[in-house]
Amino acid sequence: MTVLTALARAAAATGGRALPTKTVRHVHLAARPLVLVAAQLAGEACAPLAVLVGDDRDKPRLLVVYEPRDRTQRFEFAADLAAIVLPAIESHISACDHGDDGSVERSEPYPDAPQLLVPNQPTASFLRLLGRSTRFRRTEGEHAVHPSVPVLGRWLTYFAERAEVSPSSQLLPMTAVLADHWATGQSAAEDANLAALLAWISPPDGMTAREASRVAEDPVRCPPAGPVTDPTFDNEVLEPILRAAHEAGLTGDAARLSRARADMERALRGQLEPTWALMWRAIDLLDDLSPAAHVEPRWLSDRWSFTNQAAWVRDGGAPQARRDSAVAAARRLARLEREQQRLAVERAYDDPLVMAEYRMTGEAFAGDVVDAEPARIDTAGKRPVLRPWITVATTDEVLFEPGAVLKSPLRPAQQATVKDVVLTGRGITQVVLELKGGMGRSLTPPPGSVPTAGDNVTYTSLKDDFQPALKFPEIQDTPWTHGGPPPEYVPTAEDAREDWS
Amino acid sequence: MSIADAAASARAVTEAILGDLAKAERGVVVDSPPGAGKSTLVVAAAASLAERGERVIVVGQTNEQVDDLIDRLASEHGVLRIGRLSAQDYIPADRVYKHQNVTVSSSIADLSEYPLVIATAAKWAMLSNTGLADPGTRWPWAIVDEAYQMRSDALLRIAHLFDKALFVGDPGQLDPFSTVETERWLGLNWDPMSSAVAVLLVNNPGIPVHTLPVSWRLPATAAPVVSSAFYPFSGFTAATELKDRGMTWNTRPFGMTSIDLALQTAADSGWALYELPHRHALRTDGEAVDACAALAARALLRGGVTTSERGQHGVTGERIAIGVAHRDQAAAVRRALRAQALAYPVLASALGGVVADTANRLQGREFDLTIMLHPLSGRRDATAFHLEAGRLCVLASRHRHACVVVARAGIPELLDAHPSAEPVHLGVPVKFPDGWEAHHSLMAHLSQFRVPSE
Numbered sequence: 001m002t003v004l005t006a007l008a009r010a011a012a013a014t015g016g017r018a019l020p021t022k023t024v025r026h027v028h029l030a031a032r033p034l035v036l037v038a039a040q041l042a043g044e045a046c047a048p049l050a051v052l053v054g055d056d057r058d059k060p061r062l063l064v065v066y067e068p069r070d071r072t073q074r075f076e077f078a079a080d081l082a083a084i085v086l087p088a089i090e091s092h093i094s095a096c097d098h099g100d101d102g103s104v105e106r107s108e109p110y111p112d113a114p115q116l117l118v119p120n121q122p123t124a125s126f127l128r129l130l131g132r133s134t135r136f137r138r139t140e141g142e143h144a145v146h147p148s149v150p151v152l153g154r155w156l157t158y159f160a161e162r163a164e165v166s167p168s169s170q171l172l173p174m175t176a177v178l179a180d181h182w183a184t185g186q187s188a189a190e191d192a193n194l195a196a197l198l199a200w201i202s203p204p205d206g207m208t209a210r211e212a213s214r215v216a217e218d219p220v221r222c223p224p225a226g227p228v229t230d231p232t233f234d235n236e237v238l239e240p241i242l243r244a245a246h247e248a249g250l251t252g253d254a255a256r257l258s259r260a261r262a263d264m265e266r267a268l269r270g271q272l273e274p275t276w277a278l279m280w281r282a283i284d285l286l287d288d289l290s291p292a293a294h295v296e297p298r299w300l301s302d303r304w305s306f307t308n309q310a311a312w313v314r315d316g317g318a319p320q321a322r323r324d325s326a327v328a329a330a331r332r333l334a335r336l337e338r339e340q341q342r343l344a345v346e347r348a349y350d351d352p353l354v355m356a357e358y359r360m361t362g363e364a365f366a367g368d369v370v371d372a373e374p375a376r377i378d379t380a381g382k383r384p385v386l387r388p389w390i391t392v393a394t395t396d397e398v399l400f401e402p403g404a405v406l407k408s409p410l411r412p413a414q415q416a417t418v419k420d421v422v423l424t425g426r427g428i429t430q431v432v433l434e435l436k437g438g439m440g441r442s443l444t445p446p447p448g449s450v451p452t453a454g455d456n457v458t459y460t461s462l463k464d465d466f467q468p469a470l471k472f473p474e475i476q477d478t479p480w481t482h483g484g485p486p487p488e489y490v491p492t493a494e495d496a497r498e499d500w501s
Numbered sequence: 502m503s504i505a506d507a508a509a510s511a512r513a514v515t516e517a518i519l520g521d522l523a524k525a526e527r528g529v530v531v532d533s534p535p536g537a538g539k540s541t542l543v544v545a546a547a548a549s550l551a552e553r554g555e556r557v558i559v560v561g562q563t564n565e566q567v568d569d570l571i572d573r574l575a576s577e578h579g580v581l582r583i584g585r586l587s588a589q590d591y592i593p594a595d596r597v598y599k600h601q602n603v604t605v606s607s608s609i610a611d612l613s614e615y616p617l618v619i620a621t622a623a624k625w626a627m628l629s630n631t632g633l634a635d636p637g638t639r640w641p642w643a644i645v646d647e648a649y650q651m652r653s654d655a656l657l658r659i660a661h662l663f664d665k666a667l668f669v670g671d672p673g674q675l676d677p678f679s680t681v682e683t684e685r686w687l688g689l690n691w692d693p694m695s696s697a698v699a700v701l702l703v704n705n706p707g708i709p710v711h712t713l714p715v716s717w718r719l720p721a722t723a724a725p726v727v728s729s730a731f732y733p734f735s736g737f738t739a740a741t742e743l744k745d746r747g748m749t750w751n752t753r754p755f756g757m758t759s760i761d762l763a764l765q766t767a768a769d770s771g772w773a774l775y776e777l778p779h780r781h782a783l784r785t786d787g788e789a790v791d792a793c794a795a796l797a798a799r800a801l802l803r804g805g806v807t808t809s810e811r812g813q814h815g816v817t818g819e820r821i822a823i824g825v826a827h828r829d830q831a832a833a834v835r836r837a838l839r840a841q842a843l844a845y846p847v848l849a850s851a852l853g854g855v856v857a858d859t860a861n862r863l864q865g866r867e868f869d870l871t872i873m874l875h876p877l878s879g880r881r882d883a884t885a886f887h888l889e890a891g892r893l894c895v896l897a898s899r900h901r902h903a904c905v906v907v908a909r910a911g912i913p914e915l916l917d918a919h920p921s922a923e924p925v926h927l928g929v930p931v932k933f934p935d936g937w938e939a940h941h942s943l944m945a946h947l948s949q950f951r952v953p954s955e
Binding site for chain 1: 527626653654656657658660661666679680681682683685686689690691692693694697700701704705783784828829832835836
């Protein structure tokens with residue numbers, strides 16, 4: 001926790017209301033996101049119990065596994081889920097494949113990509129496990145499943161892997177997004193509860209945040225957001241129904257069985273619907289924020305990634321391997337690190353409240369331009385070049401030394417080299433900067449390209465420069481230090497087997 | 502152990518290592534405790550391979566380390582032609598530039614005739630990709646320095662450049678880290694987050710591992726403490742005896758402030774715990790940071806003199822380090838040092854030489870006096886980052902003479918309230934030493950040298 005978030009949390013605690021910690025929304029919000037709320041059977045690693053899913057807030061679809069311990073039913077459930085999720089994905093593809101079968105390599109990504117919103121991180125992990133348990137399934141022979149099941153597995157795995165890429169907005173856990181944009185007066189563990197978090201951010205009319213968050217802790221009035229269910233519900237509601245259904249199945253009592261199933265649907269709907277409503281309230285809250293400048297370019301990466309994955313699935317690509325090879329692991333780590341770095345810089349450029357964190361640690365400063373020489377010409381080199389100087393007065397602590405190269409979020413094409421740092425007393429520091437680039441080719445700068453006296457400016461050592469991707473050996477060239485080239489990956493029935501399934 | 506005995510035992514191990522190098526099929530790993538003559542070994546191995554006519558590349562981790570190594574190699578082997586492969590914007594440091602037998606170039610083509618070429622791992626990794634070198638270029642030998650600091654994915658990128666390699670490093674120092682979630686690779690033989698050595702040994706279990714036996718840096722007051730806290734299984738001893746090292750002050754203080762008392766305790770016994778009152782504080786705890794800077798300024802003002810097997814030397818600013826856990830703490834300490842320089846203009850240049858940095862960046866460096874801001878000082882909790890044994894080990898093993906630890910009271914209680922709760926993963930060897938245990942062990946020792954700040 002940084003000093004600023006600690007301060008915001010303390011202020012939220014004393015003020016009794018969550019404080020916004022961002023001025024803009026840093027995630028993309030799709031026009032029709034696919035929302036999914038899940039429950040799983042307690043004590044099992046990945047036994048789905050029910051999901052409430054859909055992209056229409058008034059018409060969620062409820063899918064229930066009546067006997068979650070029955071693996072056949074589990075995969076029937078996966079096929080039912082695929083029947084909802086896959087068309088939602090397909091709709092983004094078919095919208096633009098005019099007649100052609102899409103086999104031509106695309107020069108443009110699809111105009112939009114699917115977005116999956118879940119209440120919390122554990123639900124995202126649940127989808128990852130569900131993807132892992134379905135993507136290797138066979139569609140013929142023993143234990144055959146519906147052909148849509150392994151396709152669903154590939155897509156769920158794709159979403160889970162995108163969620164690891166920090167700038168991606170394809171699968172978002174709502175609590176993480178909200179906690180990033182608001183600071184509450186409760187602990188991080190309490191923030192992981194969607195109901196409690198929303199109670200702080202927008203308490204219902206007539207209630208304070210504290211009262212609302214106390215209500216949120218009552219599992220009867222606010223059932224958990226899943227996938228873990230409330231133990232009292234398990235013991236007192238779910239278990240008797242499951243037992244009744246089981247006994248009815250043994251005795252062949254069809255009426256009793258259908259009664260038990262109706263009971264189960266009603267009970268699980270009651271558990272999931274409150275969270276469904278909270279999800280849409282959270283979406284409305286996020287929708288009220290205006291998107292940050294870099295959200296659109298980041299979503300473009302998501303669209304490209306989706307376009308490539310769609311081609312892979314359509315061409316019958318193999319399911320994603322259970323484990324990365326040495327080369328694949330190194331490549332993935334390099335990509336994740338680069339993307340995270342990029343996100344950090346973009347967020348700071350987009351949002352003064354994020355930049356404030358860097359000002360606290362001395363990686364940025366903001367202040368007013370007190371002096372400017374916009375037409376300064378440097379004649380030391382072979383030919384004269386335009387090198388304006390500006391002097392910025394700031395009350396921030398400046399840790400940069402002369403020679404440091406900085407950038408301003410307002411003028412990302414321009415480099416500013418620190419020439420001098422003068423402490424003038426009364427806590428004010430004057431920084432002299434030499435500017436280079438972003439001013440055209442002539443020796444007089446175009447208006448607006450150089451800050452003028454009185455302008456408020458921010459300079460930072462964070463740079464959005466293009467970083468070339470690191471290169472790694474090909475998989476068949478894996479060196480001896482890392483075990484040599486691995487055998488070619490062929491998905492087998494072994495892959496579908498889990499210790500816990 | 503006398504210095505002669507220590508030299509003999511170090512020589513025996515070095516000879517065994519060079520012997521293994523001559524018959525190695527794949528490589529040799531050498532574990533080196535702090536100050537055990539790792540650079541000396543690298544120099545000896547490079548020279549021995551070069552003398553056999555083998556072309557060698559040396560892989561360092563940072564430009565700083567590479568330049569240090571070149572200085573050593575070029576000084577001790579004036580006839581050896583050394584190539585320094587560098588980035589285009591690299592400006593040779595004075596200690597590299599002054600050597601006639603060193604050539605700096607950003608192109609491997611200029612250096613292809615050299616028996617010994619040195620560069621950072623990042624530069625070597627670029628080499629294979631930018632078409633600077635023929636893709637078939639391979640060297641028979643590589644020496645990888647600070648191999649425990651190197652991530653295994655960095656090794657993956659350069660491993661095609663050589664047939665055999667000598668890996669040298671300190672297993673007690675900081676593990677490589679990443680800012681992203683890396684749990685998905687835990688337990689894999691090629692976890693990119695493991696150190697280069699860990700991955701190498703898992704995939705090639707036949708590679709011989711040697712351990713250097715004595716520390717030339719750590720004094721007899723520190724070696725047993727560091728050895729038992731951080732190297733509980735391999736262990737090492739100090740090369741020098743108590744009588745070989747000493748630290749005194751040129752001046753006597755008026756009265757004895759707690760700062761003077763801490764410096765005196767450290768000079769007498771090798772350690773001091775300068776203890777501030779218990780308080781939960783921000784990471785850049787102003788009082789603790791000021792205390793670090795005041796200790797450094799006072800040591801310079803008093804004029805320290807060290808006596809060792811290298812003779813008598815004054816303690817200059819460059820011989821003092823202030824070690825911290827976080828970058829913002831280092832920045833705060835530097836700021837406090839500048840404030841001390843304003844207060845004592847006579848010390849301004851000496852204070853400018855004091856090195857204030859994080860544990861990561863102090864790895865591999867050596868000082869006479871170190872001042873360490875304890876990673877757990879003023880904290881409310883003990884996270885895995887702050888408990889990491891490697892971080893504490895680096896901070897507690899940089900000194901030749903004395904180490905002053907600055908901390909708020911209550912660290913043993915904090916440790917007791919936060920037993921290490923890291924999950925155990927299948928296929929991941931349990932890491933020793935345990936950071937929690939190492940912290941307790943060091944605090945138990947320091948409690949004998951406690952100096953309250955007021």
